[in-house]
Amino acid sequence: MAGIQYYKTIFTGREISNNTVQQEHESMKFFLSRVVTGEDRMMLQSTGIACHKTNYSVHCVANQPVRIDTGTMTVHTPSDQPVQETVVRPYARQEDHNLLKNVTPVKILQGNYTMLPACQYIHDVPAASFVRKYSKPMSHLSAYEVMNPAANQSVHCFPGAIIGLKFHGHLALNSSDTPGGHSMQDFKQFLRQAYNLKFAHVSEIKRPNLVLLSRRKTRRFLNEDEMASMMEELGFRVIIVARNNVISNLNKFARIINSCRVFVGAHGAGLTNELFLPAGAVMVQVELIGLEWAAATYYGDPASAMGVHYLPYRIEPEExxxxxxxxxxxxxxxxxxxxxxxxxxxxYLNHQNVRINLARFRETMVEALSIVEDSDI
Structure with missing residues (x-):
């Protein structure tokens, strides 16, 4: 504990008593213990590290000092136990092996070994999952600077760590599995603050904005212009956004989605951006042949937990x-x-496009318009 006190004095410029350090250390251990439950929590308390594995995700928690070599993406957790090695790919879709190929693996070495790398940086707070993307929300998750391992390849020492991501459900947040009991509504509020989004409820938006998500490779709308014209005839102000623009400038796209009353798109990852919709908005998902279950599970069902109205448009084979x-x-x-x-x-995903039946689809859009107009009353 003297070492912790020493480094706290260096980095904060203030003297801290041993009692204060001990209290903060116990507080950290208590917080980390709430990230795991049951047998995993017992393992954490007895060995100082526990890894929880499901079909969807793997995440490990250490409540003891760790050394993280960001050059090799290796986490060293010394103990008096036999040496064990665990490899974690920090992604909450472990069942999708194609996606996992693009995720950098993190190696966790636990046990009694002597070749520990020397600490180059010493921190007095636990480390969280490694990240490169989504700098806006990550910078709001902590009062501390987010480190990019690719830009800072060195050895960092922490009093504890959380490695990996935990699966809560498809586009979901299980409040019973979070230390603070946070819900999806809390998460949306967090995103509004992180991205400085203006609208909390659709009634605050005075213009009838509608965003149509345009795809360029697969699951394309083959009569996109006609769809936009029909929507404009109904009174919508249509904003067509290309899928590749979403990826290139998420900050800008978040503001666009937050300013629309209706969000329309074919099934695909771009619909994840329903997270930025204000409460009371409508998300219309075009459910393609063979993708009905995925459409409902990944984007349709989660919408209600976000306070968003969901309208599915299930295409027919002729479309x-x-x-x-x-x-x-x-x-x-x-x-x-x-x-x-x-x-x-x-x-169904890679070789299917759609030509919307405008007469059928018009009925769905009329319903969407009715929903958002009712929110103004």
């Missing part, structure tokens, strides 16, 4: 480009679930 490749009575249309995940991804 899908797949009808030009397969017969109407083919298994592709009759039984999409019969295909393996890999084959289904290739057919």
């Amino acid at each position: 899908s480009s797949l009808l030009k490749v397969f017969e109407r009575n083919h298994t592709v249309f009759k039984d999409p679930k019969s295909f393996s995940f890999e084959v289904g991804r290739e057919i």
Whole structure:
């Protein structure tokens, strides 16, 4: 503990009593213990580190000093136990092996070994998951500077650490699994503050803004211009945003989504941006053939927890480009679930576009308009 006191004095410029250091250390251990439950918490208390693994995610918690070599992305957790090695890819979709290929692995070495790297930087607060993306929200999660391992390859020493991400559900936040009991509404409020978003409720938006998410490679709207014209005839101010622009400038796109009353798009990761919609807004998802379950599970069902109205538009085979490749009575249309995940991804995600039936879709858009107009009353 004397070492902790010494470094606190250096970095804060103030003397701290041993009692204060001890209290802060115990407070840190208590907080970290709340990140895990059951047998994992017992393991953490007895060994100083515990890793929780599910089909979707892996995250490890250490309540003892760790040394993190950001050059090799290795976490050293010395103890009197036999040496063990755990590899974590910090991503909450462990079942998707294609996505995991793009996630940098973090190696955790735990046990009794002597070749520990020397500390180059010493910190008095626990380390959190390594991040490179989403600098805006990350900078608001902590009062401390976010470190980019790629830009600062050195050895950092911490009194504890949380490594990896925990899966709470698809686009969800389970309040019973967070130390502070936070909900999705709390998370949306956090995002509004992080991105400096203006609107909390759709009634605050006076213009009938509608964002149409445009895709360029797959799951494209083949009659996008006609869709926009129909929406404008209904009274919407249509803003077409290209999918690649979302990736390149998330800060700007967050503000655009936050200023719209209705958000329209085909099933895909771009719909994650419903997080930025104000409460009472409407998200219209075009559910393509073979993607109905994914559409509802990933984006439709989570909408209500965000205070967003969800309207699905399930296309018919005649609206899908797949009808030009397969017969109407083919298994592709009759039984999409019969295909393996890999084959289904290739057919329905990577090789399907849609030509919207404007008459049918108009009914959905009229309903969306009615919902947001009612919010003004």
